[in-house]
Amino acid sequence: MPNQTFILNGQQVNVDCDDDIRLLWVLRDLLGVTGPKYGCGLNVCKACTSHCNGQAFNPCSVEVGNLQPTDEITTIEGLPATVGKALHPMQEAWLKVDVPQCGYCQPGQIMTAVALVNQLLAAGISTITDADLDSIANVCRCGTYYRIREAIRDGAKAMQS
Amino acid sequence: MSVDDRARPDVGMGQPGGITRRRFFGYLIAAPTLVTAARLGIDLTDPSSAAAQPGLPSALPSLPSPSDLVDLNDILTYAADPTANLIAVIINPNGTASFALPRDESGQGITTSSAMLIAEGLDLPLSKINISLAAARPELLFNQFTGGSNTTIATYTPILVAAALARQALLEAAAIELGEEVTDLTTSAGFVYSSSGAKLSYGSLATKAAVMTTSAASVTLKPSSDYTIIGTPQKRIDALAAVTGTKQYTLDVVVPGAMPTMICRAPTINGTVVSVQNAAAVQAMPGITNVVTISTGVAVVGQTFGQCIDAVIALDVTWGPGSVDDLSDADVQAALVAAELPFTVPTLPILAQTIDVDFTFWWKCNSALEPQTAIADVQSDSCQIWSSMQTPILVAESVAAYLGLPVDAVTCNVTEGGGAFGRRMFNNAPMEAVEISQAVGMPVKLMWHRTDEFRYGRVHPACTDHVQANLLLGEVLSFEQRHTGVSTDYTQGFGEILTSLAAQLPDQNFLEYSNTIFETTVNIPYNFGITSQLLAEIYDYDTFHSGSVRNLYNPDVVCARELIVDQIANAMNIDPYTFRSQYLNDSRALAVLDKVATVGKWGRKMKPHTAQGIAVHSEYHGRVAALVEIDCTPTTTNRPLYSYIPDVTGTTGPRVTKVVFAVDVGLAINPLGLQAQMMGGIMDGIGEALTTSLHLQDGAWLEGSWDNYFYTRQWDVPFELDIIVMPPTTGDPGGAGEFGVAASKAAVACAYARATGTLPTSFPINHNEPLQFTPFPYVPPIPQSPDLQPPA
Numbered sequence: 001m002p003n004q005t006f007i008l009n010g011q012q013v014n015v016d017c018d019d020d021i022r023l024l025w026v027l028r029d030l031l032g033v034t035g036p037k038y039g040c041g042l043n044v045c046k047a048c049t050s051h052c053n054g055q056a057f058n059p060c061s062v063e064v065g066n067l068q069p070t071d072e073i074t075t076i077e078g079l080p081a082t083v084g085k086a087l088h089p090m091q092e093a094w095l096k097v098d099v100p101q102c103g104y105c106q107p108g109q110i111m112t113a114v115a116l117v118n119q120l121l122a123a124g125i126s127t128i129t130d131a132d133l134d135s136i137a138n139v140c141r142c143g144t145y146y147r148i149r150e151a152i153r154d155g156a157k158a159m160q161s
Numbered sequence: 162m163s164v165d166d167r168a169r170p171d172v173g174m175g176q177p178g179g180i181t182r183r184r185f186f187g188y189l190i191a192a193p194t195l196v197t198a199a200r201l202g203i204d205l206t207d208p209s210s211a212a213a214q215p216g217l218p219s220a221l222p223s224l225p226s227p228s229d230l231v232d233l234n235d236i237l238t239y240a241a242d243p244t245a246n247l248i249a250v251i252i253n254p255n256g257t258a259s260f261a262l263p264r265d266e267s268g269q270g271i272t273t274s275s276a277m278l279i280a281e282g283l284d285l286p287l288s289k290i291n292i293s294l295a296a297a298r299p300e301l302l303f304n305q306f307t308g309g310s311n312t313t314i315a316t317y318t319p320i321l322v323a324a325a326l327a328r329q330a331l332l333e334a335a336a337i338e339l340g341e342e343v344t345d346l347t348t349s350a351g352f353v354y355s356s357s358g359a360k361l362s363y364g365s366l367a368t369k370a371a372v373m374t375t376s377a378a379s380v381t382l383k384p385s386s387d388y389t390i391i392g393t394p395q396k397r398i399d400a401l402a403a404v405t406g407t408k409q410y411t412l413d414v415v416v417p418g419a420m421p422t423m424i425c426r427a428p429t430i431n432g433t434v435v436s437v438q439n440a441a442a443v444q445a446m447p448g449i450t451n452v453v454t455i456s457t458g459v460a461v462v463g464q465t466f467g468q469c470i471d472a473v474i475a476l477d478v479t480w481g482p483g484s485v486d487d488l489s490d491a492d493v494q495a496a497l498v499a500a501e502l503p504f505t506v507p508t509l510p511i512l513a514q515t516i517d518v519d520f521t522f523w524w525k526c527n528s529a530l531e532p533q534t535a536i537a538d539v540q541s542d543s544c545q546i547w548s549s550m551q552t553p554i555l556v557a558e559s560v561a562a563y564l565g566l567p568v569d570a571v572t573c574n575v576t577e578g579g580g581a582f583g584r585r586m587f588n589n590a591p592m593e594a595v596e597i598s599q600a601v602g603m604p605v606k607l608m609w610h611r612t613d614e615f616r617y618g619r620v621h622p623a624c625t626d627h628v629q630a631n632l633l634l635g636e637v638l639s640f641e642q643r644h645t646g647v648s649t650d651y652t653q654g655f656g657e658i659l660t661s662l663a664a665q666l667p668d669q670n671f672l673e674y675s676n677t678i679f680e681t682t683v684n685i686p687y688n689f690g691i692t693s694q695l696l697a698e699i700y701d702y703d704t705f706h707s708g709s710v711r712n713l714y715n716p717d718v719v720c721a722r723e724l725i726v727d728q729i730a731n732a733m734n735i736d737p738y739t740f741r742s743q744y745l746n747d748s749r750a751l752a753v754l755d756k757v758a759t760v761g762k763w764g765r766k767m768k769p770h771t772a773q774g775i776a777v778h779s780e781y782h783g784r785v786a787a788l789v790e791i792d793c794t795p796t797t798t799n800r801p802l803y804s805y806i807p808d809v810t811g812t813t814g815p816r817v818t819k820v821v822f823a824v825d826v827g828l829a830i831n832p833l834g835l836q837a838q839m840m841g842g843i844m845d846g847i848g849e850a851l852t853t854s855l856h857l858q859d860g861a862w863l864e865g866s867w868d869n870y871f872y873t874r875q876w877d878v879p880f881e882l883d884i885i886v887m888p889p890t891t892g893d894p895g896g897a898g899e900f901g902v903a904a905s906k907a908a909v910a911c912a913y914a915r916a917t918g919t920l921p922t923s924f925p926i927n928h929n930e931p932l933q934f935t936p937f938p939y940v941p942p943i944p945q946s947p948d949l950q951p952p953a
Contacts, residue, residue, distance in 0.1 A: 017465075018447050022946050025467035029421055034413040035406025037579070039530050040472065040611035041946045043764045044806070044868045052599040055952035058664060062951045071951060076406035087405070094404045098396040101837055102268025103403030104579025110404060134876040137806050139867045141580045142268045143844030144837065145878040 006067040008033070009078025012114035023049050024111025026064045035076035039139065046138035047117075049108035050075045056115035079114065090114050091109045093155030101142035109138050109148055117156045124142065128156050180349035180623060184379045185322040188247060189330060195370040197326035197378075198247035199319040201263075216587035250323040252331065256351055256364030258285055258324075261295035264316070265307040265551045265585060266399075267578030268841075269898040273321055273397045273414050274313055277521060277830055281390040282382070284348040285363065292398065297553035297573035307551040307584050309713075310781045310896025315831060317894050325380045327370075332601065334370035367487050385828070385892060392889070394833035396930030399491035399577070407737060410574045411534040414547050419536050419604035420450060422597055423469040425476045426458040426617050428939035429483030430705060430858040434459060438477035446472050453600040457589075457617075460597045462605055467946070470610065474941040485706055486860035493699075493857060494521055497625045497645045500699045504629050506639040506691055513633040516728050520628070521923045523854040524862075526870055527708045528614035531579020538592035538604035543570045544595060549578025550587035552580060552653055559588050560595050579903025582815070583709040584619055587653050610943040612865040617942075619708035620862075622647035626721035630689070630729055635724060637729060637744070641703070644718055648702040649675055649709065657758035683718045685742040686779050694718070711845055715780055716906045720850070720924065723776040723907035737911065738763045738775050748888055750777045753786035753823040756885055761788035761821035769917075770794040771818075774912025778904035783826040787843070787908035790819040791877075793916040802933060805814070806868050811933030813924070814917070817847050817909055819881040824900065827891035835897050836884040842901015843882070847900070848873040850909035854928045865937040865944065921934040 001016045004026065015030050022041070027033040027050075036059055039047030043061035050059055051074040052067075059073075060143070079088045090113050100106045111117075113136075120132065133149045140148065187199035211859045251259040262281055266272045272292040280287045298305060328348055335353040336343045338361060345356045353361045385391070402408035427433060437459055448468035453460050487538070498519065509515070535548035544564055550556050553573040561568040578585055590639040594607040609618070624646035633636040651674035679696040730740035738758050745751045754777050757763075763773060770793045779788045793815040800813040820843050829835045845853075852871035856863040864870040906924075914920050923929055937944045 020471075020948075021465055021467045021952075025421075025465035026554055028412070029465040032415075034409075037410075037531070037891075038412065038466070039532075042611060042866050042868075042944060043947045043949065044866045045530065050952040053953060054895065057952050061947035061949045063948055066951055067169060076404075081673075082396070082403075088876075091404045094397065095400055096838070097483075098400060098833055100397060100400050100403035100517045100581045101270070101841060102449070102529070102531070103399065103408045103507065104410060104529075106403045107406040130880060134879075135805060136875045139530060139872065141528075141872060143841035143873060145844060145873065145875055146840055147837070149878065 002065065004064045004067065007042065007070065007072045009074060010081055017064065020063050022059050023059035023064045023067065023073070023091070027059060033075055033077060035103055039105065046112060047105050047108040049111040049138065051111060051115060054115070054118065056112050064103045076111060079111065088118070089158035090155035093151040095160060096154060097147045097151040099144055099147040099151050101144050105138060105140045109140065112136055112138050113148070113152045113155060117152065117159055121160065126160060128153050131136060162326060166742040167627055181704050181756045184381050186377055187322045187326045187380050189326070189372045189376050191372055191375045193371055194367045195252040195327060196249050197323045197330060198249040199322035199326070200247055201315060201319050203723040212221050234657045237273060245905055248319055248323060250283070250327050252327055252363055252367040252370070253368045254364050256362050257289045257291055258283060258327070259291045259293070261293050261296040262319070263298060263305045264312045265549055265575055265581060266294060267549055267581035267585065269312070269378070269838060270397060270831065271312045271633055272399060273395060273834055274830040275316065276398050277390050277395055277778065278317065278320040278543060280326045281388055282321045283328045285915050287390070287398065289351055294575040295575065296575060297550070299554050299557055299568050302522070302628070305554050306586070307581070308583060310323055310702050310898040310900060310919045312780065313341045313894045314896055315655050317830070321382055322380060325382055326378055328918065329365055329544055330370040334366045338366070338369060343692065358746060373623050385889070388568055391830055392828070392832065396833065410531055410579050411536060411548050413607065414536060416536050416538060416547065416606070419538065419606040420462045420464065421466040421469050422460060422462045422594070422605040422607045423466065423473050423610060424458040424460050424593065424607070424613070425461060425473040425478060426500035426571050426613060426942045427480045427483060427662065428821065429486050429944065430617070431484035433481040435479040435481045438479065439475070443472050444905065451601045453597065455593065455596045455600065457593055460600070461599070462601055466608055468816070470943065470946065471504055473610070474945055476941070483710060483860045488856045488860055490523070490856060493623050494625070496699050497623065500697050501625060501627050502643045502644045502697050505693055506629070506631060506641060506642045509631050509638065513631050513638065514732060516630045516632070516725060516732065517808045518628055518725060518728070518920065518922060520721045520724070520812050521624045522624050522626065523924065523928045524623045524857065525710045525849060525853060526615055526855050526864070527582060527584040527619040527621065527710045529578065529580025529582055529584055532611060533618070534607060535594040535608040536604065537591065537598040539564065539598040542566070542712055543572070545572045545574065546591050546595065547574045549576050549581065550588070550591065551581055551583070552588065555653055556588045556591045559592060563592065563595060564599065572809050582711040584745050587619060587708060601705045602891045608693065611867070612937060612943045615855070615864045615866070615870055617706065619706045620641045621710035622649055622705065622707045624717055628721050628723055628725045629946050632729060632732060633735060637687070637689040639691040640682050640685055641692065642694045642718060642722060643697070644679065644694065644714060645699070647698045647705055648698040648700050648707060650707045651675060651678060652702060656710065668778045679714050682713055682715060682780055684779055685722065686747045686777065688746045689744065711842070712902045715778065715847065715903040716849055719776065719778050719903040720907040720910050724920065725916065726919065727911050736764065741775070741777065741941060745777065747779065747784070749784040749825050753777065753784045753825050753887060756823040756887065757788040759822045760883060760885060761819070762790060762800070765922070770916055772916035773911050774902045774908040774915060776907035776911055778905070778907070781826070781900050782891065782893070783837055783895035783900060785822065785824045785839070787846070787904040788821045789817050789905070789908040789912050791909060791912040791916050792816045792818050793913065800876065805874065809868050809934055811931070813876055814851050815913060816877065820879045821883045821885070821903065822905070823885040823887055825887035825890050826895035826897055826900070828889040829892045832886040833887055838897040839884045839901040842899065843905040844873045844878070845902045846905025847877055847909055848925070850906045850913065850924060850926065852877070854925050856928070856932070862937040869936070910948065
């Protein structure tokens with residue numbers, strides 16, 4: 001059985017499994033990392049959104065064999081460490097606005113938000129527009145979308161300070 | 162949206178009803194530490210209070226609807242009275258309090274609001290209160306059912322009583338300890354203080370206040386004017402766990418040996434397995450350990466869910482026919498129209514004007530974001546289940562009957578759910594998991610695929626709502642609604658309660674669950690002369706897999722009703738808001754209507770192809786009103802969907818740009834949580850009016866993913882949202898979880914009609930337009946996950 005190795009939340013991990021298993025199941029079923037949630041397995045609902053080398057991606061739709069040993073995977077569990085704090089500013093903003101309802105989509109929502117804001121900041125854009133927020137495809141079946149928008153705007157400010 | 166002073170109820174000042182300084186009875190429970198308890202079940206509010214009220218504009222008064230006299234929540238609460246057992250508050254020696262809530266938290270915020278009630282009654286900080294979900298307690302009979310937005314209505318007083326009894330027992334223990342009178346002691350934030358300056362922690366008193374024998378005790382509840390927690394905005398107690406990814410759902414529970422499990426299902430609804438051609442070959446696939454045929458398909462068990470997906474796709478199964486293979490949308494719609502009951506008002510004089518419109522409301526999927534999941538561990542003499550269950554007692558009883566075990570050999574652990582919306586009152590996933598676990602002889606962790614959720618899950622049935630109103634000389638003579646739906650399955654949850662109570666209800670004609678639920682939830686809150694609302698259903702309750710989907714009949718009934726109210730206003734040349742003000746027969750409804758009209762600036766000048774809409778709704782002992790603004794300009798409606806999601810054609814349709822919503826639940830326990838529930842309901846209302854439906858074709862649903870089934874996404878979200886929590890009215894809490902949908906949907910529909918100058922009669926408005934996606938194949942029943950490259 002092939003050995004898979006990549007960097008997960010700052011640690012090099014090794015796992016023996018077939019190349020074609022989607023990363024979500026390697027994380028959840030083999031490594032016990034359950035922050036990324038299953039919502040569709042189709043790259044549609046975005047509940048499993050995590051970061052690969054700092055960019056948002058959906059591990060339900062990437063085969064583990066396609067990862068390089070140097071690829072850095074960050075799940076919600078590893079997000080605070082990327083800023084060296086107990087909580088990422090986006091998580092703080094989420095708490096301030098009291099965004100979650102059932103909470104199931106929230107790890108993915110936060111990971112999407114952080115990647116979006118980082119992408120905009122890297123392009124020199126510091127103001128989050130409605131069009132930016134409209135581009136987020138993550139499903140929240142509880143319908144907390146409005147508070148998500150509020151939290152992203154708050155979190156984006158905090159990420160710049 | 163802000164949580165400002167306006168959202169903070171003005172508690173206790175001259176409010177009618179509510180908790181007065183009456184004495185309530187509870188129990189001191191024999192235990193090593195202090196445990197107090199109270200029975201579930203509350204006093205009923207005066208049923209006459211919801212009837213027509215004086216001081217409103219004259220119009221032809223209508224008799225009260227059945228739901229004005231006894232509503233569904235009264236029934237759910239009646240059910241508690243004779244059968245309820247005790248719910249207990251435990252004071253731990255470390256100074257914390259524990260409470261096991263006999264309900265299912267799945268996003269509605271009842272763990273937080275229950276903690277608030279305990280904090281209020283006990284004078285203990287919220288941070289020191291631990292709320293868990295009780296496992297199935299069969300002795301509670303009907304009292305562990307989560308549904309109908311009933312949790313807070315049914316548990317408010319019992320939780321307050323148990324908490325207040327605990328505080329009283331702690332005071333009595335402190336009095337003995339200090340040699341002082343109880344009247345010289347006070348409590349604050351988990352401590353007892355004496356007038357002499359002594360201070361004792363609750364933790365130090367917990368075992369001293371414990372009793373050797375269980376006994377009844379009485380306590381006086383504090384007046385609502387003294388509330389310091391109830392009515393204040395509080396953040397969710399589980400928010401930190403949610404945002405750090407540590408909140409535990411069923412699939413996150415570690416049960417040793419429980420293997421990922423999925424099911425290969427039939428291509429059409431209720432199709433059955435005839436034979437499996439390649440079970441051995443699939444069982445030999447990487448990671449797969451078992452392939453077994455069960456009553457609902459072919460189950461595969463494996464090391465990872467990814468390998469289970471591969472196995473489901475690889476299975477070669479011969480399927481038998483389903484139950485509705487010859488039916489498509491048009492057939493069902495024709496059957497519904499044919500089954501509509503006649504109106505009762507005879508033909509009127511030639512001068513009378515009749516408005517007669519038949520609306521169609523299409524199927525809605527009952528799926529939450531967390532799919533159906535259950536872990537089952539069947540042993541020879543016992544069974545354990547972990548799942549988010551709205552009816553855990555029913556699950557325990559069903560499992561016990563299936564396995565031939567006594568009910569007390571079945572443990573149903575209720576996990577927090579990733580959304581429920583009525584779906585988790587059905588026992589499908591736990592029963593499938595039990596069947597598989599027994600067949601393979603080991604614990605299994607069952608997950609439905611997303612496509613399973615759409616194609617084999619439960620649906621809110623398609624229905625028509627035929628409305629006829631007769632007007633003569635500036636009066637509304639009559640207003641009748643004939644609601645006709647595909648049967649809704651109420652056999653799990655609501656049904657068993659209604660069966661036992663039918664003989665006790667005021668009206669003796671409640672023979673069918675659906676009619677009971679219909680008549681106790683719908684109403685016409687206007688002085689419209691002769692009014693009637695009747696329900697008819699087609700097909701057997703299990704022809705389709707049906708359910709309610711966040712509210713029962715009212716999102717459709719109210720939408721149709723409010724659209725016709727606008728038509729009547731238009732026929733009379735009266736502004737829609739003014740008309741409602743004149744004809745509403747209920748002062749609480751009038752108050753929420755006035756609030757949204759004022760805050761939302763009703764009547765402000767709008768640009769072409771944009772408009773406002775306004776609607777009201779009464780249910781769950783409460784009143785709501787919504788004012789929305791919609792943008793139907795071509796620039797907005799023609800936004801290409803593919804700019805947001807690839808592989809999808811078509812356009813977004815209109816956008817609701819602003820919503821002002823007012824909610825009167827009698828007494829809001831947690832205004833911040835109540836606003837959250839309304840926000841979710843508003844998004845459901847927007848979706849149901851504009852984009853959200855399933856399509857039936859040849860006995861199967863076309864939709865298979867969230868990019869086929871257009872529940873709202875960020876591009877549908879209003880730019881402005883103001884949710885106003887009204888000050889307390891009745892003083893007793895009403896329901897919240899489902900309450901936001903109906904008025905929102907109706908207001909969006911009314912706004913759309915005004916913006917476009919056309920009356921929509923089919924919902925969502927885009928249901929009959931060309932499909933905006935290519936349906937997945939039906940064999941295999943689920944699609945393979947994409948194989949994308951990771952970001953470099």
